[in-house]
Amino acid sequence: MIDLRSDTVTRPTDAMRAAMAGAAVGDDVYSEDPTVLELEERVAGLFGKDAALFAPTGSMANVLAVRSLAGVGDEVLCEASAHIVRAELGAHAALSGLTTRTWVGRPVEMAQIERLLATDMGPFFVATRVIALENTHNFGGGTVVPIEEMRAVRRFADEHGVAVHVDGARIWNAHVATGTSLGEYGACADVLAVCLSKGLGAPVGSLMVGSADAIAEARVWRKRLGGGMRQVGILAAAGLHALEHHMERIAEDHEHARLLADACGADPSAVQTNIVVVDVPDAAAVVAAAREHGVLVSAVGRRALRMVTHLDVSRADAESAASVLAKVLEQD
Ligand SMILES: Cc1ncc(COP(=O)(O)O)c(C=O)c1O
Numbered sequence: 001m002i003d004l005r006s007d008t009v010t011r012p013t014d015a016m017r018a019a020m021a022g023a024a025v026g027d028d029v030y031s032e033d034p035t036v037l038e039l040e041e042r043v044a045g046l047f048g049k050d051a052a053l054f055a056p057t058g059s060m061a062n063v064l065a066v067r068s069l070a071g072v073g074d075e076v077l078c079e080a081s082a083h084i085v086r087a088e089l090g091a092h093a094a095l096s097g098l099t100t101r102t103w104v105g106r107p108v109e110m111a112q113i114e115r116l117l118a119t120d121m122g123p124f125f126v127a128t129r130v131i132a133l134e135n136t137h138n139f140g141g142g143t144v145v146p147i148e149e150m151r152a153v154r155r156f157a158d159e160h161g162v163a164v165h166v167d168g169a170r171i172w173n174a175h176v177a178t179g180t181s182l183g184e185y186g187a188c189a190d191v192l193a194v195c196l197s198k199g200l201g202a203p204v205g206s207l208m209v210g211s212a213d214a215i216a217e218a219r220v221w222r223k224r225l226g227g228g229m230r231q232v233g234i235l236a237a238a239g240l241h242a243l244e245h246h247m248e249r250i251a252e253d254h255e256h257a258r259l260l261a262d263a264c265g266a267d268p269s270a271v272q273t274n275i276v277v278v279d280v281p282d283a284a285a286v287v288a289a290a291r292e293h294g295v296l297v298s299a300v301g302r303r304a305l306r307m308v309t310h311l312d313v314s315r316a317d318a319e320s321a322a323s324v325l326a327k328v329l330e331q332d
Pocket residue numbers: 056057058059060062083084134136137138167169170195197206
């Protein structure tokens with residue numbers, strides 16, 4: 001099977017497994033795991049922030065990050081198909097008491113953000129505390145949010161005294177696709193959530209990144225949510241290995257994604273990173289037919305088909321998946 005359902009399906013390479021097996025470990029709830037501490041320091045440094053906190057999932061890193069900026073009854077503005085509102089199963093409402101309002105369209109729609117913002121409206125309206133961005137944008141088809149747009153949001157947020165969260169589950173893909181440094185992205189955000197378990201190919205792990213105070217508070221909340229892990233340096237070692245060895249190769253995933261888009265009759269030049277979303281008459285039927293021919297893809301809407309390239313999809317895999325999909329779509 002060639003698995004294009006997500007970049008979360010990768011298996012650790014032999015070299016990554018060796019790094020995991022040899023990792024120095026300690027009890028991370030006591031902040032005594034040297035490999036976790038090294039990973040947290042490395043990632044904080046990449047984004048130009050004080051500190052970072054290792055979390056089991058991107059969803060938990062998002063919850064910890066957003067709740068460090070807003071409390072019960074506060075409002076987060078984000079795009080309508082952002083992962084935090086569409087795919088975290090109400091976590092920000094259930095666990096942090098947050099409400100959301102959303103804009104529709106591109107990952108950043110400045111005019112809509114300006115219209116939605118509500119501050120200083122007394123006891124009548126929910127107060128906006130956070131603008132949340134997602135880069136790259138998953139359900140937007142892996143689109144990169146250009147750094148100029150992120151800076152515009154940062155400036156606007158500063159003018160109005162609200163904070164900025166960046167869901168950077170795939171910020172590595174944005175960095176590799178554009179050459180924009182991680183530090184430049186970090187400068188636009190108060191806090192970020194970044195994943196090691198997607199484009200970088202680690203089996204588990206995400207981090208919240210932010211100020212020392214935000215991370216200290218998040219450490220308490222991580223434990224409260226059941227995310228206090230112990231000798232977890234074996235997982236942090238996979239993350240350190242991935243940062244060292246799997247960053248540059250992400251460019252290959254982007255090429256493979258363009259190849260798949262082309263085979264599906266979409267414009268390859270519109271594919272910016274490792275996610276391809278194409279419109280088809282019946283997404284479920286295409287998923288079933290492709291599976292028959294050894295290719296796994298996913299339906300992300302009745303008519304929307306998604307393919308994601310990653311570490312475990314070679315050039316040859318991408319080419320054979322492309323020819324299967326071309327045939328299946330011809331018949332659809
Ligand atoms: C943009 C984005 N943010 C957050 C997450 C959550 O990550 P996890 O599955 O590790 O909870 C995902 C997962 O695919 C994602 O695509």
